[in-house]
């Protein structure tokens with residue numbers, strides 16, 4: 001566990017801040033145990049910690065006022081969307097005030113002709129897609145959970161479509177952010193390109209609430225492709241599946257999705273989502289384009305797969321079948337939880353250059369074979385990104401120590417291949433100890449940015465790095 005060191009927060013200051021916030025928000029400021037408990041955790045294994053109060057603002061200006069009160073009393077502020085982060089990003093480690101953005105649920109402006117949209121931060125990815133589908137548009141970034149778009153921007157999330165459409169890094173055009181002193185800024189206009197000054201959009205994307213609170217997000221949209229086809233292909237060996245991916249990417253096939261699920265993960269998905277695919281190392285793939293384009297891409301990938309011990313492609317062509325397939329894929333964390341009732345999921349997340357992917361996964365599987373822990377493997381392998389989901393009882397020190405050992409070996413392996421300790425889940429609490437190993441001296445620059453924008457250290461303290 002990380003034991004962050006920061007100046008202790010004065011309880012008198014917290015109580016004074018709460019009284020001021022109550023005057024500002026009335027019953028939209030809660031100190032009830034139930035509400036605080038709900039905001040003490042995310043979907044990770046990390047130990048919950050209760051905030052002192054939870055605020056439910058209605059506007060960006062109200063967020064600014066809340067932050068100003070907290071700044072005056074040096075009380076921590078943590079933004080909260082859907083609570084679906086996987087590395088403890090929203091856990092208020094030092095208490096303070098959680099700002100729940102639940103009322104920021106409006107799609108503000110769809111610019112269909114420009115293929116962009118501005119939403120309030122708590123609009124979720126599915127909510128946005130339901131809203132724009134009729135206009136023939138979609139937003140591709142899809143982490144497992146139906147996360148909020150503000151939270152996805154804050155953690156630089158991605159998902160299964162990133163291999164074709166990029167991550168939040170490529171798809172956020174601009175943000176409205178409340179800074180630690182209450183200033184409200186807009187990081188960019190809607191032009192697709194800009195060379196005007198520092199790129200603050202990218203600074204805030206992935207800053208995990210440590211530099212400011214995102215209240216509005218402008219995103220790129222895409223036209224729904226004319227044709228889409230998804231398929232499942234089982235392999236005789238894990239190596240064969242991975243090499244199929246590597247060759248597909250190296251050939252430049254514009255595949256929309258290419259996901260690897262190992263045999264353990266397939267068993268878990270079959271049980272949870274009532275599917276009956278073979279319990280083998282498997283690829284889920286999807287092609288987007290014109291009818292002809294999809295056909296051509298599919299033929300290329302089928303022939304690559306056949307050369308690597310892949311079986312028949314089982315096509316999911318009807319919209320319900322495709323949707324069932326991808327929902328099953330998105331639900332892996334819930335499926336893994338159901339494998340061992342009462343367990344927590346320690347979901348790791350490394351990403352390596354594609355040429356090193358086979359080596360990285362095969363060495364990792366060797367570690368797993370020698371361990372007593374169960375950890376299904378799933379990944380956005382077209383990006384070189386994969387996860388293990390350790391099924392652990394977090395009260396058992398032996399299990400925790402083993403997950404920590406395996407996780408550390410995995411991260412160090414990825415770093416030795418010029419990869420990263422997190423492709424998409426973020427640093428949060430769980431990856432803090434690897435940040436210097438990954439970035440070296442660059443972390444000191446990050447600290448300087450943090451000090452410049454949040455000199456009092458009130459924004460989501462104890463995350464990403466200690467001060």
Ligand code: LAC
Pocket residue numbers: 143144159329330332333347378379387
């Ligand atoms: C997923 C989460 C674990 O890929 O990132 O389902």
Ligand code: ZN
Pocket residue numbers: 143144159380387424
């Ligand atoms: Zn993922």
